[in-house]
Amino acid sequence: MNKEGFTTILGLLFFAFFLGLVGYIYSNTLILIICAVNIILVGVAVYFFRDPLRVTPENPNAVISPADGRVIDISEVMDSVFFENRVTRMTIYMSLIDVHVNYIPYDGIVEYLKYSRGEYHRANLSTASQKNVHSYIGLETKYGKIAFKQITGAVARRIVCNLKLGQKVKAGQKFGMIKFGSRMEIFLPPQAKIIVKLGERLRAGESVIAVFNGTR
Numbered sequence: 001m002n003k004e005g006f007t008t009i010l011g012l013l014f015f016a017f018f019l020g021l022v023g024y025i026y027s028n029t030l031i032l033i034i035c036a037v038n039i040i041l042v043g044v045a046v047y048f049f050r051d052p053l054r055v056t057p058e059n060p061n062a063v064i065s066p067a068d069g070r071v072i073d074i075s076e077v078m079d080s081v082f083f084e085n086r087v088t089r090m091t092i093y094m095s096l097i098d099v100h101v102n103y104i105p106y107d108g109i110v111e112y113l114k115y116s117r118g119e120y121h122r123a124n125l126s127t128a129s130q131k132n133v134h135s136y137i138g139l140e141t142k143y144g145k146i147a148f149k150q151i152t153g154a155v156a157r158r159i160v161c162n163l164k165l166g167q168k169v170k171a172g173q174k175f176g177m178i179k180f181g182s183r184m185e186i187f188l189p190p191q192a193k194i195i196v197k198l199g200e201r202l203r204a205g206e207s208v209i210a211v212f213n214g215t216r
Helices: 003-025 027-046
Strands: 060-064 069-079 085-094 101-103 108-116 133-143 144-151 157-159 174-178 184-189 193-194 208-212
Touching: 003 027, 069 184, 085 193, 108 144, 108 157, 133 157, 144 174, 174 184
Parallel strands: none
Antiparallel strands: 060 208, 069 085, 085 184, 101 174, 108 133, 133 144, 144 184, 157 174, 193 208
């Protein structure tokens, strides 16, 4: 289980214990039912914050998926935040049942890092890209710039990003998570060859989404 879930799960367990104690002392059926529901929520939280072992491919040319989920868009866009040029943007939609731990897609140095406040549109809508709360991370790599963006959804309310400017990072390194259904976008330069298709499901930290130099 990911450490980000400890506080949530402990809080739910404490509340369930309190409800169970009160319900037992006062023989209150309603409170005991609420306690049972809360215990179910504990199970849901444990499932959501799961952090399975992932094995990152040892390929210096491979760009790794930063998130679990389904590819819902691959398009060329103008990025004026970090690249100041046209790039390929891949969008990964994370449903409530996906693992929400996020991984570094490629070796590099964190050159740009910004958290932006916003709204909470559904993560699978195009409006979420610009309007929702998000964290934008830009890396400088041996092949140039790569960027990725953690975006909240209608349910997600918190982004966790444990990175700092100037930090050296490695492909497959965990760096944070988005709590509940959400969206991840990754921005790639022209020299990165996309090897996944629309609708394809990805595993964070394992699935190769692009390669440099055309070498798989």
